[in-house]
Amino acid sequence: MAETVLDVEALSVTLDTPSGPLAAVHHVSFALERGQSLGIVGESGSGKSMTALALMNLLPRSATRQATRLRLLDHDLTALPDRRFAQDLAGQRIGMIFQEPMTSLNPVYTIGRQLTEGVVRTGQMDAAAARRRALEMMARVGLPDPATRFDQYPHQFSGGQRQRVMIAMALMAEPDVIIADEPTTALDVTVQAQILRLMADLQRDLGMAMILITHDLGVVAQTVDRVAVMYAGEFVETGQVAQVLGAPRHPYTAALLHAAPEPDGARHRLAAIPGQIRPVYGQRSACVFENRCAHATPDCRAGHPGLRAAAPGHAYRCVLPPQPRPAAVQPQPTGQPRDVGSAPPVISLTGVSRVFASRATPFHRPHSLRAVDRVDLDVLPGETFALVGESGSGKSTLARMLLGLDTPSEGEIRIDGQPVSALQGVDRARRIQPVFQDPYSSLNPRRRIGEIIAQPMALHGLGSAAERSQAVEEVMARVGLPEAFRHNYPNQLSGGQRQRVAIARALILRPEILVCDEPTSALDVSVQAQILNLLADLKAEIGLTLFLITHDIGVVHQIADRVAVMQAGRIVERGPAARVLHSPAEAYTRTLLAAVPSIARALATGAQERGQPDGH
Amino acid sequence: MLKYILQRVALALAVAVVLSFVTFLLLNFATDPAYAIAGEDAEPEVVEQIRKTYGFDRPVLVRYAEWAGGVLRGDFGESYYWNKPVAELVADRAPVTLLLAVMSLSVTVVIALPLGIVAALNPNSALDRMALGIAVSAQAVPNFWLGLIMIILFAVQWRLLPVSGDATLMHFVLPSIVLGASSVPAVMRLTRTGMLDVMESDYIRTARAKGFRGAALVRRHALRNALLPVISVLAVQLGAKFSGSVITETIFAINGLGRLALESILGSDIPTVQILIFLFAIVFVAMNLLADILNAALDPRLRIA
Numbered sequence A: 001m002a003e004t005v006l007d008v009e010a011l012s013v014t015l016d017t018p019s020g021p022l023a024a025v026h027h028v029s030f031a032l033e034r035g036q037s038l039g040i041v042g043e044s045g046s047g048k049s050m051t052a053l054a055l056m057n058l059l060p061r062s063a064t065r066q067a068t069r070l071r072l073l074d075h076d077l078t079a080l081p082d083r084r085f086a087q088d089l090a091g092q093r094i095g096m097i098f099q100e101p102m103t104s105l106n107p108v109y110t111i112g113r114q115l116t117e118g119v120v121r122t123g124q125m126d127a128a129a130a131r132r133r134a135l136e137m138m139a140r141v142g143l144p145d146p147a148t149r150f151d152q153y154p155h156q157f158s159g160g161q162r163q164r165v166m167i168a169m170a171l172m173a174e175p176d177v178i179i180a181d182e183p184t185t186a187l188d189v190t191v192q193a194q195i196l197r198l199m200a201d202l203q204r205d206l207g208m209a210m211i212l213i214t215h216d217l218g219v220v221a222q223t224v225d226r227v228a229v230m231y232a233g234e235f236v237e238t239g240q241v242a243q244v245l246g247a248p249r250h251p252y253t254a255a256l257l258h259a260a261p262e263p264d265g266a267r268h269r270l271a272a273i274p275g276q277i278r279p280v281y282g283q284r285s286a287c288v289f290e291n292r293c294a295h296a297t298p299d300c301r302a303g304h305p306g307l308r309a310a311a312p313g314h315a316y317r318c319v320l321p322p323q324p325r326p327a328a329v330q331p332q333p334t335g336q337p338r339d340v341g342s343a344p345p346v347i348s349l350t351g352v353s354r355v356f357a358s359r360a361t362p363f364h365r366p367h368s369l370r371a372v373d374r375v376d377l378d379v380l381p382g383e384t385f386a387l388v389g390e391s392g393s394g395k396s397t398l399a400r401m402l403l404g405l406d407t408p409s410e411g412e413i414r415i416d417g418q419p420v421s422a423l424q425g426v427d428r429a430r431r432i433q434p435v436f437q438d439p440y441s442s443l444n445p446r447r448r449i450g451e452i453i454a455q456p457m458a459l460h461g462l463g464s465a466a467e468r469s470q471a472v473e474e475v476m477a478r479v480g481l482p483e484a485f486r487h488n489y490p491n492q493l494s495g496g497q498r499q500r501v502a503i504a505r506a507l508i509l510r511p512e513i514l515v516c517d518e519p520t521s522a523l524d525v526s527v528q529a530q531i532l533n534l535l536a537d538l539k540a541e542i543g544l545t546l547f548l549i550t551h552d553i554g555v556v557h558q559i560a561d562r563v564a565v566m567q568a569g570r571i572v573e574r575g576p577a578a579r580v581l582h583s584p585a586e587a588y589t590r591t592l593l594a595a596v597p598s599i600a601r602a603l604a605t606g607a608q609e610r611g612q613p614d615g616h
Numbered sequence B: 001m002l003k004y005i006l007q008r009v010a011l012a013l014a015v016a017v018v019l020s021f022v023t024f025l026l027l028n029f030a031t032d033p034a035y036a037i038a039g040e041d042a043e044p045e046v047v048e049q050i051r052k053t054y055g056f057d058r059p060v061l062v063r064y065a066e067w068a069g070g071v072l073r074g075d076f077g078e079s080y081y082w083n084k085p086v087a088e089l090v091a092d093r094a095p096v097t098l099l100l101a102v103m104s105l106s107v108t109v110v111i112a113l114p115l116g117i118v119a120a121l122n123p124n125s126a127l128d129r130m131a132l133g134i135a136v137s138a139q140a141v142p143n144f145w146l147g148l149i150m151i152i153l154f155a156v157q158w159r160l161l162p163v164s165g166d167a168t169l170m171h172f173v174l175p176s177i178v179l180g181a182s183s184v185p186a187v188m189r190l191t192r193t194g195m196l197d198v199m200e201s202d203y204i205r206t207a208r209a210k211g212f213r214g215a216a217l218v219r220r221h222a223l224r225n226a227l228l229p230v231i232s233v234l235a236v237q238l239g240a241k242f243s244g245s246v247i248t249e250t251i252f253a254i255n256g257l258g259r260l261a262l263e264s265i266l267g268s269d270i271p272t273v274q275i276l277i278f279l280f281a282i283v284f285v286a287m288n289l290l291a292d293i294l295n296a297a298l299d300p301r302l303r304i305a
Helices: A048-055 A082-088 A111-121 A127-140 A159-171 A189-206 A217-223 A241-246 A251-259 A395-402 A425-429 A449-459 A465-478 A483-487 A495-507 A525-542 A553-559 A577-582 A587-595 A599-610 B002-030 B033-038 B044-054 B060-073 B086-121 B126-140 B143-157 B169-181 B184-199 B202-209 B214-251 B257-266 B270-298
Strands: A004-017 A020-033 A037-041 A063-066 A069-072 A094-097 A177-181 A209-214 A226-231 A234-240 A308-311 A314-316 A347-357 A368-379 A384-388 A410-415 A432-435 A513-517 A545-550 A562-567 A570-576
Touching: A004 A048, A020 A048, A020 A209, A020 A226, A020 A234, A037 A048, A037 A217, A048 A063, A048 A177, A048 A209, A094 A159, A111 A127, A111 A159, A127 A159, A159 A189, A189 A209, A189 A217, A189 A587, A209 A217, A217 A241, A217 A599, A226 A241, A226 A251, A234 A241, A234 A251, A241 A251, A241 A599, A251 A525, A347 A395, A368 A395, A368 A410, A368 A570, A384 A395, A384 A553, A395 A410, A395 A513, A395 A545, A425 A432, A432 A495, A449 A465, A449 A483, A449 A495, A465 A483, A465 A495, A465 A525, A495 A513, A495 A525, A513 A525, A525 A545, A525 A553, A545 A553, A553 A577, A562 A577, A562 A587, A570 A577, A570 A587, B002 B060, B002 B270, B033 B044, B060 B270, B086 B126, B086 B169, B086 B184, B086 B214, B086 B257, B086 B270, B126 B184, B143 B169, B143 B214, B169 B214, B184 B214, B202 B214, B214 B257, B214 B270, B257 B270
Parallel strands: A037 A209, A037 A226, A094 A177, A177 A209, A384 A545, A384 A562, A432 A513, A513 A545
Antiparallel strands: A004 A020, A004 A063, A004 A069, A226 A234, A234 A314, A308 A314, A347 A368, A347 A410, A562 A570
């Protein structure tokens, strides 16, 4: 029996809010042995990050922590004052890696200083020993030329390299427990794969216990031994990865699995989870998922369900008998492209380049960067065309040029056979409309939903007030927004509803083409499914052409007809989505695809590697 | 870093040249120096005579070149009003004003920085509210009024400090407080906002996860980041102390550049006014240059020239 390093029983975090005490974390219990890893999966607002912050004594001022037991090694954290925790444990016995590598390092101090200061502060090592250790750890996490990079500053490192620095920093004191909160969410998929592999290797080699917090089921499946699914502050299902993801017993776990596009499987309509997390104030007297659960019965409201065992080590909180997995999945409506082959392309790019050049000044020689490099591209009417690439590949620059927000340095873009430059004002607005990535910042917070949606008409002076009102009503119905929302402000809506508003605003002029730049990457999995289904429906019902820009292979798999893979400004591979995703011809495409975390693949290889999925 | 400094110095010099030209033009077009010397009631022939004698009839560019050449050689021209070389006047008065400016900036720093930092570390506490209260009232109080009140209280009523003059260091205490107080609100608010932002930042959370708390956290991780914007503002404030000395020196009867400027303006002494305006502007430019270099020394991201 290995040593238990972290033992948590009935951990709760209560936030003091204007509407009363909110239980952000409710009676969470788990124990971690040396060398074990636990994944905590959940959507935004589930309390997964609060759990981590509670373990690290990093909770915001408005939060309070209670637990019947909270032990780290032989320290009782419930009784330990924060000064002592900071002095003896933080960073030494328990370390943490954060989500945002770009902002989590102090910009004004060298990497070396930030790596070494923790162990030097506590007197574990003198400066020289700390430096040796830092160089060793930098090499270990795969940072080339540690001796030079030791004296460099964070801005001289890329995002992936900074996350490696963060990992090296967390490992400096050889902690017994390491907590990683969405460590790869901000990174490109190929970098994510490297970082996850590195973390799994280090955890095994150094015999640490690890808690990995993520919203991505694929990441969990391929990285940890055990998983806890978190919802509304509680662990609704816990067990070995193969148990929970392979044979889920809680309806929420099952629903999450169905909502995530799985690149390896056959394309089917995603089962979106309706509604949103309901925050629980005060006592818990019913199942927390009951309001969104497809199987809910009056029993679910009778009391708060306790933990039940499905198998040894596999527990869940649900009073219902095991649900059969939905056998018949709905097919995705496709809506065949109109007159495939014969129709002229609706978007046509010939030799399009965009060169960014810095201005020559007395102090600088001008230098230039080819963000988009001689791209030829045709998009047919009624198809969904996906442009895939990692950050910096030039895909967003291409989208901006398509929308007329930027002008190509070379080449020509035609829409409906006319050059984009010749299309102005309402002519262009009636053909092509954008949907942006972040619905939290792309809607004016001071305007009502109705005004926001009608804005394109108002801008071009189209229609009378009554006509605009009529158009808003129609388009809101089309995107599935209740009419009552037209007098609300954006901050009263959830992320998914806001993205529907953005889509409604784009549709009100009845354009032929929607340019969607990462339309779901700011949304939770269950909400992403709603938006992808909506886009597929719109395409089938009104014959929209969708130009989709994304880094997410799952999204491409879910709705794209054709796909082009972009790397360093060029298109390296293109073709029908099924062909490119299943038998890629180019090495870069293969790397990209192999890097995408897949639950099915992870479960299959995990079963092979581990033999029996009981972890002993 | 060296390249960055050279760049900044070159830019500062360019700004200084343009400034000197603009001030020269403004003064020579806005006023007629010949009239200024002759006095309001002079006969036109006398004015014409003066214009010839002093060379005011030559093209303005020629006169600028002559003046600028003189300035470069340290010859600031001759004062009509004081009948002395301007350079001598300035050299006499400058140390007093410099002392006043540095002392009042110290007053600003000593009050504003700690207040801003403490307020930011305890947001919405009684301390924070008090600091904001001080800032708002200080902003609302006019400089000259504060000066008079302080004289009445500290010099006349309680006789703790001298009323006016510049004989001893004690004479500078009241004027420094008056002049320094005017910058406290702006600097304190900026320090508070900067500190608040930094304390909320991801890298502070990282430092807390490493076990840093309290004073060590502020000193080792927050302070430098929070003070970067404050440095630029302090530089501008020091420049403002020089121009602000015109009023304060008059109230406290201090014989510095500010009072020299006022007297020269009243006496239509164009050569002196010209040099003083130019000097005050140059102080701004120099302080901004200093702030740029300091910022670059403290923030590696700025060093990429």
